[in-house]
Amino acid sequence: xxxxxxxxxxxxxxxxxxxxTELTVADRWxxxxxxxxxxxxxGTVIGALxxxxxxxxxxxxxxxxxxxxxxxxxxxxxxxxxxxxSVATELGVDRYFAGVKPEDKSHTVADLQREGRTVAMVGxxxxxxxxxxxxxxxxxxxxxxxxxxxxxxxxxASDDPRSVLSVIELSKASYRKxxxxxxxxxxxxxxxxxLAAGVLAPIGxxxxxxxxxxxMSLSTIIVAANAQLLRRLDLTPVTFG
Numbered sequence: 001x002x003x004x005x006x007x008x009x010x011x012x013x014x015x016x017x018x019x020x021t022e023l024t025v026a027d028r029w030x031x032x033x034x035x036x037x038x039x040x041x042x043g044t045v046i047g048a049l050x051x052x053x054x055x056x057x058x059x060x061x062x063x064x065x066x067x068x069x070x071x072x073x074x075x076x077x078x079x080x081x082x083x084x085x086s087v088a089t090e091l092g093v094d095r096y097f098a099g100v101k102p103e104d105k106s107h108t109v110a111d112l113q114r115e116g117r118t119v120a121m122v123g124x125x126x127x128x129x130x131x132x133x134x135x136x137x138x139x140x141x142x143x144x145x146x147x148x149x150x151x152x153x154x155x156x157a158s159d160d161p162r163s164v165l166s167v168i169e170l171s172k173a174s175y176r177k178x179x180x181x182x183x184x185x186x187x188x189x190x191x192x193x194x195l196a197a198g199v200l201a202p203i204g205x206x207x208x209x210x211x212x213x214x215x216m217s218l219s220t221i222i223v224a225a226n227a228q229l230l231r232r233l234d235l236t237p238v239t240f241g
Contacts, residue, residue: 008040009049023048033086035079053083055090058237062161063091069168072117076100076108076131102127106134122156122164124148139164162237173233181223188219 008014015022015038026036026048034050063073075096077084084098097108109131112119121128121135126147132138133151140152141159149155156163196212 005042006040009037010040011035011037014038014040015045018043018045020045026050030082033083033090035083053079053087055087056161059161060091061237062165063093065162065165067092067094069165071168074112076105078102078127103130106130109134120164122161124159139167160237165237166235169235170230170233173230177227177230181226184226185219185223188222192216192219 008018010017018040020038020040020043022036022038023045026038029036029048029050032050032052034052037049037051038045039047039049066073072094073092075084075088075091075093077087077096077098078100079087079098081098084096087093088096100108105128109119109121113134113136118137119135120137120139121132122139122141123129123132124141124143124145126145128140129145129147129151132140132148137154138152139154139156140148142149142155142157143159154167156167192212192215195207196215198206200206
């Protein structure tokens with residue numbers, strides 16, 4: 001109460017409860033994706049507030065970069081459809097699911113998986129934890145809740161959405177290095193092991209044991225050195241968008 005007058009602030013439910021009509025400016029704000037709250041004094045509307053999410057500039061850059069890599073971006077949110085649509089349009093999100101309850105987010109992820117998609121879920125809150133656990137790859141923002149972090153397979157040290165790109169690039173580069181090292185080790189052993197076993201002894205060539213030991217160590221060194229090249233990978237966040 002303020003000076004004996006009851007002050008209330010609320011959304012559509014409060015409007016309906018008080019049988020009041022919202023202010024005309026609310027339509028324009030809603031089109032911009034804002035959440036509208038009306039202020040009541042003694043049961044009469046005296047004003048309105050518009051609450052809107054501020055889209056970080058790096059978010060658009062991250063989504064553009066994901067699109068460039070052929071990744072479909074989906075947004076799952078508990079916000080109203082108008083808000084979700086506004087944000088999705090501004091960011092260039094491919095699909096969005098609005099008004100999703102916390103317990104239903106994991107069901108939405110499961111629906112995407114049933115479409116034959118491999119799903120990576122990025123989240124930071126308690127509400128995101130089941131969806132993160134359901135996804136093929138769960139990614140938690142390091143500044144998020146302990147529950148979300150515990151459910152994830154990957155934890156981002158930064159809350160910059162472009163860090164997801166760094167995870168993708170590092171994962172692909174690591175997989176390439178793994179294949180390179182496997183092919184190298186297989187080919188190397190395919191040649192060196194028969195030589196060490198004396199396959200060419202009938203024609204007078206026998207590999208000395210000392211040389212064989214050196215070659216074996218050399219193989220390990222080459223594999224380790226190739227893996228160390230990952231340190232040269234440029235993971236600088238993308239800046240276009």
